[in-house]
Amino acid sequence: MKILIADDEMLIRRALERIFVSRGHIVQSVEDGVAAVKAWKEFNPDLVILDILMPGMTGIEVLKEMGPKRRAKVALISAYSGHEEVGSYTKLGIETFIQKPFNDIYAVAEQMENL
Amino acid sequence: MFGTGDDKHFVLWIDDDPLVLSTAKRLFRNHNIELITIDNPLGVMDVLAKHNFSVVIADQRMPEKTGIQLLEEIKASFPLITRILLTGFLDHQTIEESVNKANVFRFITKPWNDEELISDINQAVQHHLALVQQDYLRIQVREQNKQLTVLNERLEEIVFERTKSLSESKKEVELRNSQIKNLIFFIQELNKAESIEELLIFFKKEYQSKFNITTLYLLYYSENHKFVLQYFQKNELIEREIDTPVKTRIDIQYGQKEDQEFLARLMGRPVANIIAFPLFKFESENRFTPVIFLEHDLSPTDFTALLDFLTERLQVISLSVDRSLAHRKLRFESQQWEKTFDSMENPIAIIDIDFNILRMNRSFDFFSKVLSVEEQNLIRWSARSGQLQKSNIKKANKIFEVYTYPVKFSGDQHPTNFVNYYVDISEKRELYGKMIQNEKMVALGLLAGNIAHELNNPLTGIRSVSQVLIHEHGKVKKLVEDLQEIDKAALRCQNIISDLLQFSSADEKAEAKPVGLNEIVMKTLPLLKTALRYHNTKTILYQKNILVRIKPHLLQQVIFNLINNACQAMKEPGTVTIRTALKNGTATFSVQDTGPGIDPTIHERIFEAFYTTKPEGEGTGIGLSVCQSIIEKYGGKIAIESVPGKGATFIVMLPVETR
Numbered sequence: 001m002k003i004l005i006a007d008d009e010m011l012i013r014r015a016l017e018r019i020f021v022s023r024g025h026i027v028q029s030v031e032d033g034v035a036a037v038k039a040w041k042e043f044n045p046d047l048v049i050l051d052i053l054m055p056g057m058t059g060i061e062v063l064k065e066m067g068p069k070r071r072a073k074v075a076l077i078s079a080y081s082g083h084e085e086v087g088s089y090t091k092l093g094i095e096t097f098i099q100k101p102f103n104d105i106y107a108v109a110e111q112m113e114n115l
Numbered sequence: 116m117f118g119t120g121d122d123k124h125f126v127l128w129i130d131d132d133p134l135v136l137s138t139a140k141r142l143f144r145n146h147n148i149e150l151i152t153i154d155n156p157l158g159v160m161d162v163l164a165k166h167n168f169s170v171v172i173a174d175q176r177m178p179e180k181t182g183i184q185l186l187e188e189i190k191a192s193f194p195l196i197t198r199i200l201l202t203g204f205l206d207h208q209t210i211e212e213s214v215n216k217a218n219v220f221r222f223i224t225k226p227w228n229d230e231e232l233i234s235d236i237n238q239a240v241q242h243h244l245a246l247v248q249q250d251y252l253r254i255q256v257r258e259q260n261k262q263l264t265v266l267n268e269r270l271e272e273i274v275f276e277r278t279k280s281l282s283e284s285k286k287e288v289e290l291r292n293s294q295i296k297n298l299i300f301f302i303q304e305l306n307k308a309e310s311i312e313e314l315l316i317f318f319k320k321e322y323q324s325k326f327n328i329t330t331l332y333l334l335y336y337s338e339n340h341k342f343v344l345q346y347f348q349k350n351e352l353i354e355r356e357i358d359t360p361v362k363t364r365i366d367i368q369y370g371q372k373e374d375q376e377f378l379a380r381l382m383g384r385p386v387a388n389i390i391a392f393p394l395f396k397f398e399s400e401n402r403f404t405p406v407i408f409l410e411h412d413l414s415p416t417d418f419t420a421l422l423d424f425l426t427e428r429l430q431v432i433s434l435s436v437d438r439s440l441a442h443r444k445l446r447f448e449s450q451q452w453e454k455t456f457d458s459m460e461n462p463i464a465i466i467d468i469d470f471n472i473l474r475m476n477r478s479f480d481f482f483s484k485v486l487s488v489e490e491q492n493l494i495r496w497s498a499r500s501g502q503l504q505k506s507n508i509k510k511a512n513k514i515f516e517v518y519t520y521p522v523k524f525s526g527d528q529h530p531t532n533f534v535n536y537y538v539d540i541s542e543k544r545e546l547y548g549k550m551i552q553n554e555k556m557v558a559l560g561l562l563a564g565n566i567a568h569e570l571n572n573p574l575t576g577i578r579s580v581s582q583v584l585i586h587e588h589g590k591v592k593k594l595v596e597d598l599q600e601i602d603k604a605a606l607r608c609q610n611i612i613s614d615l616l617q618f619s620s621a622d623e624k625a626e627a628k629p630v631g632l633n634e635i636v637m638k639t640l641p642l643l644k645t646a647l648r649y650h651n652t653k654t655i656l657y658q659k660n661i662l663v664r665i666k667p668h669l670l671q672q673v674i675f676n677l678i679n680n681a682c683q684a685m686k687e688p689g690t691v692t693i694r695t696a697l698k699n700g701t702a703t704f705s706v707q708d709t710g711p712g713i714d715p716t717i718h719e720r721i722f723e724a725f726y727t728t729k730p731e732g733e734g735t736g737i738g739l740s741v742c743q744s745i746i747e748k749y750g751g752k753i754a755i756e757s758v759p760g761k762g763a764t765f766i767v768m769l770p771v772e773t774r
Contacts, residue, residue, distance in 0.1 A: 008572075011575075011577055015582070018587070019586075101575040102579060103578075
């Protein structure tokens with residue numbers, strides 16, 4: 001499975017990349033929204049792990065760019081800041097929303113793999 | 116006049132012998148003596164009446180009567196004529212008789228010697244003249260005596276009259292004295308009277324003993340600006356406030372219909388004759404002259420006496436009434452002041468330079484009457500500077516802002532008295548503290564919201580990488596242990612952020628709904644298994660589920676925090692008692708531990724954000740302040756009961772939802 005990870009937090013990208021690679025997936029990581037759109041077009045991933053708050057473009061904007069006819073599944077992730085309406089994200093046609101912080105990164109990775 | 120040499124002196128000689136008579140006649144020719152002779156003693160009185168005789172000579176032996184008899188008779192009628200007896204025999208009996216009976220001046224014996232005879236007769240004339248003079252003098256003296264007597268008599272009369280008027284005026288003086296004494300007594304008694312009431316009662320006693328007066332009324336304008344009528348009703352003194360007084364006046368007025376009607380209207384009965392008796396004003400600035408009305412039924416005489424009685428006392432009564440009114444006003448005003456002073460909730464005291472409390476209001480009563488060092492210092496500074504001094508002073512377990520105002524009486528160089536004014540700022544301080552705390556919470560909430568995301572991201576990264584590394588290097592024990600510590604540390608950071616986030620979430624308009632307190636407690640307890648595993652847990656729930664209006668997850672957080680705190684407070688295994696109860700419309704949830712308790716001095720501080728007694732790393736100092744802000748938001752409060760050494764109880768009180 002081709003997995004695109006878009007998150008500005010390097011340690012999160014690393015952790016997820018290491019897990020997915022160890023499980024035999026092809027992983028590409030980007031650290032901002034613009035790169036994410038570009039990589040989505042060129043890399044054509046099966047799964048996109050998309051952080052909401054990123055420099056350049058937010059995860060939500062990237063999602064709009066991908067459009068409703070996208071092939072890739074999308075897991076939206078975000079660090080809860082106390083202000084978001086979590087419910088509204090599920091209406092964006094994504095496959096899942098996972099809130100940071102993660103207690104167990106393996107559990108999160110497994111959840112994403114199984115979408 | 117008599118006795119002058121030119122005058123003729125008449126001498127009468129009576130002898131029955133004509134020869135003797137003629138011889139004698141001859142003898143007194145050309146002599147200043149006119150001798151008249153008669154031979155019969157019977158016609159002697161007629162002859163004597165014709166002339167003013169000086170001497171009479173009578174012969175002893177005469178046929179009709181003796182010379183002594185004749186002379187005796189003459190003596191009786193003409194005592195001033197000098198008498199001579201002519202006799203042939205001069206014996207003792209004749210002498211004795213003639214001297215005793217006829218008071219004879221001389222005896223001439225027959226035959227006589229002419230010269231001796233003339234000498235004797237001349238002597239007799241002189242004797243007569245002396246007698247006449249004597250007699251004149253006697254008469255004069257008698258006359259004068261008479262006058263004197265008259266004068267004397269008149270004098271007595273005058274003296275009597277004088278004494279009479281004197282004794283009368285003495286009576287008058289005594290009467291006047293007694294009147295003055297009465298008046299003085301009256302004045303003294305009036306002066307003793309301390310109130311208008313006493314004054315009137317005494318006045319009544321005075322006039323009642325003298326006059327038939329039905330009632331006395333006193334009308335005056337009182338200190339609290341009302342017209343007051345005081346009068347006796349069956350020996351009782353009534354005081355009435357009235358609306359419209361009669362017009363003010365200056366003169367005593369008698370029988371004014373206006374007064375009669377005025378009193379009759381007030382008394383609701385007919386009123387007899389009235390004498391209105393305006394008093395003078397002296398000290399008081401009263402705008403209305405007090406009037407005494409006397410209702411009487413007196414005869415004109417008694418009435419005049421009454422007028423005198425009153426006029427005499429007018430000034431005294433006026434002075435007393437005026438003084439009493441002035442006193443009343445003074446008392447009233449001082450009472451007003453006292454009331455004002457007392458009604459001030461803030462303690463006030465007037466203090467002298469030696470720190471003696473001279474006066475204080477009621478609120479000050481709760482204080483110790485000995486000034487504290489801080490208070491004394493305020494006074495010292497105020498005395499030195501002559502300026503208001505101000506400081507916050509702890510007194511009677513409260514905090515007061517104390518103002519010390521110096522009071523200077525005119526002429527004084529330095530203040531001698533001080534007014535201390537105490538404003539209780541404990542509550543203000545508490546409120547201020549709470550406000551600060553709220554501000555802190557709001558700031559924290561904002562801060563939390565802003566940084567939570569920024570911190571959660573790298574923390575999630577740290578934990579994730581640690582977990583990956585642990586997974587990949589499970590065989591390297593030392594590395595795994597280090598990574599586990601990193602993961603735990605990052606977790607603690609996450610928890611802090613999650614606690615912090617409660618502030619911002621507590622700000623949200625929570626969708627509170629009625630929830631069962633017991634229910635929430637029971638749902639929360641399983642989450643505390645780890646915390647409670649070393650301690651006994653007693654759960655005493657109210658028999659019925661109590662409804663409270665609150666967001667369930669927030670209540671759960673409060674319960675969780677409090678039980679968790681209780682467990683952490685007990686270093687040794689102990690007992691946690693969890694109770695729910697219902698008291699006076701208040702639902703309570705309490706957590707009691709058997710730990711070391713909480714020092715009373717930090718009861719308030721432990722709710723402050725970031726205040727913690729836990730060892731570094733174990734507590735953030737946010738838990739309790741979050742609990743408090745949650746509970747207060749839903750109209751409740753959290754209290755602490757603690758005896759140091761015997762544990763602590765946290766009591767959450769929430770209003771019961773009644774439906």
